[in-house]
Amino acid sequence: MPERFADRLLDWYDRHGRHDLPWHDNQNAYRVWVSEIMLQQTQVTTVIPYFNAFMARFPDVHALANAPVDDVLSHWSGLGYYARARNLQKAAQTVVQDFGGEFPDDPEQLETLSGIGRSTAAAIVAQAYGKRAAILDGNVKRVLARYHAVPGWPGQTAVLKQLWQHAEAHTPDTRVRDYTQAIMDLGAMVCTRSRPKCEACPLQQDCTAHARGEATLYPGSKPKKAKPEKTTWMAILEDADGRILLERRPPTGIWGGLWSLPELDPALGADELQDHCEQKLGLRCGEPELISGFRHTFSHYHLHIQPARLLVHNANAAADDDVLAWFHRDEALALGLPAPIRTLLTEPEQAALL
DNA sequence: AAGCCGGGGTT
DNA sequence: AACCCAGGCTT
Numbered sequence: 496m497p498e499r500f501a502d503r504l505l506d507w508y509d510r511h512g513r514h515d516l517p518w519h520d521n522q523n524a525y526r527v528w529v530s531e532i533m534l535q536q537t538q539v540t541t542v543i544p545y546f547n548a549f550m551a552r553f554p555d556v557h558a559l560a561n562a563p564v565d566d567v568l569s570h571w572s573g574l575g576y577y578a579r580a581r582n583l584q585k586a587a588q589t590v591v592q593d594f595g596g597e598f599p600d601d602p603e604q605l606e607t608l609s610g611i612g613r614s615t616a617a618a619i620v621a622q623a624y625g626k627r628a629a630i631l632d633g634n635v636k637r638v639l640a641r642y643h644a645v646p647g648w649p650g651q652t653a654v655l656k657q658l659w660q661h662a663e664a665h666t667p668d669t670r671v672r673d674y675t676q677a678i679m680d681l682g683a684m685v686c687t688r689s690r691p692k693c694e695a696c697p698l699q700q701d702c703t704a705h706a707r708g709e710a711t712l713y714p715g716s717k718p719k720k721a722k723p724e725k726t727t728w729m730a731i732l733e734d735a736d737g738r739i740l741l742e743r744r745p746p747t748g749i750w751g752g753l754w755s756l757p758e759l760d761p762a763l764g765a766d767e768l769q770d771h772c773e774q775k776l777g778l779r780c781g782e783p784e785l786i787s788g789f790r791h792t793f794s795h796y797h798l799h800i801q802p803a804r805l806l807v808h809n810a811n812a813a814a815d816d817d818v819l820a821w822f823h824r825d826e827a828l829a830l831g832l833p834a835p836i837r838t839l840l841t842e843p844e845q846a847a848l849l
Numbered sequence: 850a851a852g853c854c855g856g857g858g859t860t
Numbered sequence: 861a862a863c864c865c866a867g868g869c870t871t
Contacts (some may be wrong), residue, residue: 534866540868541857575855578869587856610866632866634852652850679866688864716863746869749854792861834856 500642500698501667501674507697508677511684515621518545524598524623525556528586531615531622532579544575560587568752568831577751577825577831584727600624621675629662630675631655639665640714641686645701648715667847686710705780722792726799728759728768729839731786732778734810738821741774741776741830749793754830756839757819768803777812777821780805787847791835802839802846 513620516539528550529549533542549570553559559567564584571580586608590598598606598619605616617628631639636649639661641690647654686691693705704710732740741754763771768783813819822830827840839846 531866536865537856537867538858575857575858576867578854582868610868614867618866625871630866633864634866650851685867706864747854747858751854791855793852793853808866 499701500665500849501670502676503697504681505667505670505673508673508680511695512673512677513684517543517550522623522781524600524619526550527623528598528611529583531618532583532610534670535579535615536576537574540761541574545570547673555586556598559584560591563670564752565830569829570831572753572831572833572837575834577753578747579610581746581752582791584611584613596823598623600626602628617732619744619789621671625672626665627668627671629659629666631659632679632682634679634686634712635662637688638678638682638686640696641691641704641710642698642702642835644707644709644713646713646715646730650715650717654715693827725796726761726798726801728761728763729756729802729836729838730759731756731802731804731839732776732780732807732813733804734770734807734821736810736823738806738810740778740810741822741827741828742815743818743820750833752831753833754822754827755833755836759803761801765803768805772805772807778805778810779808780818781808781810786839786843789835789849791849800835800839802843 522652528707530546532590533546535823544725549784552566552570553562562582567584568577569576570664574789579592587607590596593832600620602616603621605611606613614630614632620626620628620685621630639645639658641647643661646659649655649658667758671727681696685696689711691710693699696702699705702710742757744750744753744755746752759768759771765783765785769780772778783803783805786804788801790798791798791800808822815821824840828837834848835846838849
């Protein structure tokens with residue numbers, strides 16, 4: 496069956512697609528891979544400055560494999576989903592050690608690398624090596640769900656399976672590199688989530704959802720669920736030198752591996768913070784100064800952060816190691832910090848408005 | 850199958 | 861404030 500789908504899409508891409516993205520320059524598997532990981536659940540405009548800074552610091556897979564993990568995390572600070580950064584470096588080390596520094600051109604082998612799933616593996620194979628492989632990211636899901644009027648939320652296995660079948664069926668044997676970029680560009684520029692520009696779409700005449708006047712009904716939306724509210728104290732422990740005590744978060748869980756302010760049990764009253772710092776950290780502190788609290792929202796819960804500033808009289812008492820350490824303000828800001836903590840340390844008045 | 854994992858842009 | 865974004869991993 497002749498694929499009008501791919502032909503029309505490619506014709507549109509030649510005239511209207513995005514041909515100037517940073518990862519298109521000097522394209523190689525490393526650059527494609529880093530861009531694909533950064534772009535997971537993250538919009539193109541957000542990624543671009545991070546990608547450029549990352550490439551300047553880690554120009555190839557060896558530079559990334561050999562870098563201190565804190566250096567990698569600091570370049571990820573503010574991007575979110577920090578497991579991506581740790582998986583990225585782990586995969587770089589695997590590529591150097593097991594693949595001689597060359598990314599495989601086989602999706603199955605790519606999927607063995609940390610952080611690379613089915614769609615990302617296909618994107619690397621298609622973009623970097625021009626080999627036929629079907630991708631299915633958020634853009635492609637939307638285009639295909641509308642084109643074929645596939646009902647249901649793509650988070651459901653049955654829906655996802657149908658979309659993958661359509662994705663495989665439409666992927667051409669030739670110009671795979673361009674096709675892959677084309678279908679993502681169409682989803683990002685024309686077949687947008689709201690107010691799709693159907694009048695400008697090269698696939699309009701065969702689009703089932705459009706024929707029904709129901710483009711925006713697809714794909715089905717995720718079932719909504721109330722996000723729980725959590726709360727925590729964040730201690731800004733400052734010594735006479737103006738240094739701040741930071742704590743490295745465990746590798747798994749929220750903000751995994753990042754440096755952050757020490758958290759204290761939310762059950763504590765403001766009048767108990769002083770004693771608690773002495774008992775838990777061995778720090779003798781002055782009276783806590785309460786900073787305006789603010790609410791930070793994650794994908795699955797809200798967190799109310801109540802900062803408290805305490806002056807520390809015996810800074811040396813706290814451990815100075817890989818988990819708990821004192822930093823001058825500038826040193827702290829050079830680390831991988833969670834976005835709201837960075838805001839709190841740079842513009843506390845801004846944080847209060849969040 | 851469902852939950853976990855961020856931050857920001859859009860509506 | 862809800863929704864979603866060039867998803868993958870864990871349970």
